[in-house]
Amino acid sequence: MEDKWRIKKVGDDWMFIPKKERDEKREYENLTIRIKRREKKIESDLGKIKELKKELRKMKGDRIKGLNRMIKYQKKFLPTFSIFLGGEDDGSPQWGVWVRIGGKRKYLYIGTVSDVSYHLDLIENKVPHYNKNNTNKDGGVGFYGKLNPTNHSDSNEKIEDDDEVISYNKEDKDLILIRTKIESYVCDVIKKKMLSILKKDGNLDRFFDKKYKLKGTDILFDIYKKTPHYTPPQKEREKKKGGTLRQLNVGKKKQY
Numbered sequence: 001m002e003d004k005w006r007i008k009k010v011g012d013d014w015m016f017i018p019k020k021e022r023d024e025k026r027e028y029e030n031l032t033i034r035i036k037r038r039e040k041k042i043e044s045d046l047g048k049i050k051e052l053k054k055e056l057r058k059m060k061g062d063r064i065k066g067l068n069r070m071i072k073y074q075k076k077f078l079p080t081f082s083i084f085l086g087g088e089d090d091g092s093p094q095w096g097v098w099v100r101i102g103g104k105r106k107y108l109y110i111g112t113v114s115d116v117s118y119h120l121d122l123i124e125n126k127v128p129h130y131n132k133n134n135t136n137k138d139g140g141v142g143f144y145g146k147l148n149p150t151n152h153s154d155s156n157e158k159i160e161d162d163d164e165v166i167s168y169n170k171e172d173k174d175l176i177l178i179r180t181k182i183e184s185y186v187c188d189v190i191k192k193k194m195l196s197i198l199k200k201d202g203n204l205d206r207f208f209d210k211k212y213k214l215k216g217t218d219i220l221f222d223i224y225k226k227t228p229h230y231t232p233p234q235k236e237r238e239k240k241k242g243g244t245l246r247q248l249n250v251g252k253k254k255q256y
Contacts, residue, residue, distance in 0.1 A: 076102055079194060081187045083179045085113070085151055093150075095182060095216065099190060107209050108190070110182060110216030117144035120181050120222035125229045149175040182216065189219045 005118040038040040062253070087094045095110035110116055121142030150172050193214070197207050206212055224230060 011226050021188065032241070033191075043196070066143040070130070079191060081190070083110070083181065083182050083187075085149055085175060085179075088151060095178075097216070099194075099196075101204065104204075104208050108214050108216065110186065110219075111159070113215050114145070115151060116140065117147060119217050119224065120178070121184075122224045123184075123185065123227060128231065144178065147174040147178060149178050151175065185223055186219050189223075190214065194220065201221060 079099055082098040082100070084096055084098075086094055093113045095113065095116050097108050097110060099106045099108060111119070114132055118127070121144050126144070127142035129248070152172075193203060194207055198204055
């Protein structure tokens, strides 16, 4: 089929046309040739795009499967931490954490409420350091030491839902604050220790062994030691010795 865009050849008769018009004719011919080549390229590229779209659909399908696997791996192999306050009913409230990974779990003792609060105050420079052999803490009570975290909150929160008023117990704010602090300071250290064991042993059996112990207050104290305001332990306060008792002279008064 003859191309309707091509100019019919008239042989040497084109030579009678002025040079300017002949140049325009040449440019036009070149343009029609370039258009033809571009159309062929587009046809070729459309075929490639069709194949690329087919590959893309398969890749997206594989991505969905991969995401489901990653979520499964995350639940199975990444550690989770459940920080809680226990022992209130026994009169000895203390912080603890359950570490779960790969279907296994381990309980780690963090410390008593007073010890954990005091170490948080040390880390955040809210109290001066003291020698832990002393029975009393020098410098008074810090910010966290004044808090009273508890699982039993007397405060209630009310929400109006149309004509109904719903009342529920609001979680203790002090509990939330200290639990968040413990998570930010302690859990990251536990993760690093788990990774260290995993790299060395190839598994976490040693971490879950009952002999492997970690104490939260020790972790907090190590963090405090790395702070710029860390102060080496003070000497233990010496007990004041009582003065020597003088002998009392008891007798009859002299008569004059």
